[in-house]
Amino acid sequence: MIMMDLCSSRFYLPRLENKGEEYKQFQFGAGESHFQILSQTGRHAEIMFRYSGDQSIIQLLLLTDALKRQGAEEIDLYIPYFPGARQDRVCNPGEALSVKVYADLINRQNFNRVFIFDPHSDVTTALLNKVHVVKNHQLIEQAIEDIGEKVLLISPDAGSNKKIFELSMQLGGLEVIRADKVRDVSSGKIIDTEVYCNDLGGKTCVIVDDICSGGRTFMELAKKLKNKNCGRIILIVSHYEGVAKEADLHASGIDAVFSTNSLKDIASSDFLKIKDIWSFMPFMPNQGVSK
Numbered sequence: 150m151i152m153m154d155l156c157s158s159r160f161y162l163p164r165l166e167n168k169g170e171e172y173k174q175f176q177f178g179a180g181e182s183h184f185q186i187l188s189q190t191g192r193h194a195e196i197m198f199r200y201s202g203d204q205s206i207i208q209l210l211l212l213t214d215a216l217k218r219q220g221a222e223e224i225d226l227y228i229p230y231f232p233g234a235r236q237d238r239v240c241n242p243g244e245a246l247s248v249k250v251y252a253d254l255i256n257r258q259n260f261n262r263v264f265i266f267d268p269h270s271d272v273t274t275a276l277l278n279k280v281h282v283v284k285n286h287q288l289i290e291q292a293i294e295d296i297g298e299k300v301l302l303i304s305p306d307a308g309s310n311k312k313i314f315e316l317s318m319q320l321g322g323l324e325v326i327r328a329d330k331v332r333d334v335s336s337g338k339i340i341d342t343e344v345y346c347n348d349l350g351g352k353t354c355v356i357v358d359d360i361c362s363g364g365r366t367f368m369e370l371a372k373k374l375k376n377k378n379c380g381r382i383i384l385i386v387s388h389y390e391g392v393a394k395e396a397d398l399h400a401s402g403i404d405a406v407f408s409t410n411s412l413k414d415i416a417s418s419d420f421l422k423i424k425d426i427w428s429f430m431p432f433m434p435n436q437g438v439s440k
């Protein structure tokens with residue numbers, strides 16, 4: 150008779166605030182990380198990993214190694230923000246292809262499945278083995294429900310068009326307005342933003358993108374949308390670095406931002422509404438409890 154091993158261990162890295170001691174980690178004086186799991190784990194394990202700088206990657210590798218040494222045969226990795234996803238091509242001579250370096254490291258661990266959330270481009274998906282892409286649809290749907298009005302979807306650049314048209318279909322055919330960044334080809338800097346619509350008719354505009362970093366893309370776009378008679382402007386991004394100043398985003402005309410804590414815990418405010426990334430990842434419900 151074949152016995153099904155339903156016993157599963159789930160580890161959050163970094164640890165969830167309300168979780169007890171499942172593992173010990175510290176750094177030695179020279180800077181190396183140390184990792185120790187504190188009790189026996191199952192054959193199947195899940196790692197819920199939020200990237201928080203390259204040191205956190207080493208911690209992930211150490212946890213993976215520790216799990217394998219305890220007999221874990223199937224390890225699922227949930228890594229909603231995939232590091233290097235935006236560095237998906239070599240733009241200038243001498244640059245590294247960062248996303249491939251991170252993907253190669255992850256592939257070498259032989260994870261059973263790797264779940265990522267709304268990656269910047271298909272390059273990440275192509276490079277990773279056994280990858281499952283979780284789309285941003287549920288996040289956008291929830292945010293639009295919270296907004297509670299009829300909205301226009303704004304695609305901020307050519308790279309977003311494919312994803313946003315699919316999203317629109319999923320949401321029952323919401324109207325999409327395309328925009329584009331105009332760049333100085335020699336420096337790569339954004340010098341202008343085009344919105345392909347003359348009159349937005351006072352409607353609420355929802356800009357959808359994968360990430361907000363410095364926020365320049367969205368501040369420039371918001372100003373242009375204002376000039377084209379938009380109503381409220383809402384920005385929804387899957388990943389939020391927390392680098393852009395909320396005051397600057399607001400001053401540009403953006404009324405609210407929705408995002409997740411895929412990178413770090415950020416407090417929600419009236420302006421910035423952060424949703425829990427784990428609520429969008431497809432867990433097996435019977436595998437929730439550690440050990």
Ligand SMILES: O=P(O)(O)OC[C@H]1O[C@@H](O)[C@H](O)[C@@H]1O
Binds near residue numbers: 365
């Ligand atoms: O304008 P910031 O926020 O710095 O950068 C975010 C933009 O840069 C792109 O890679 C992202 O897809 C997004 O469009």
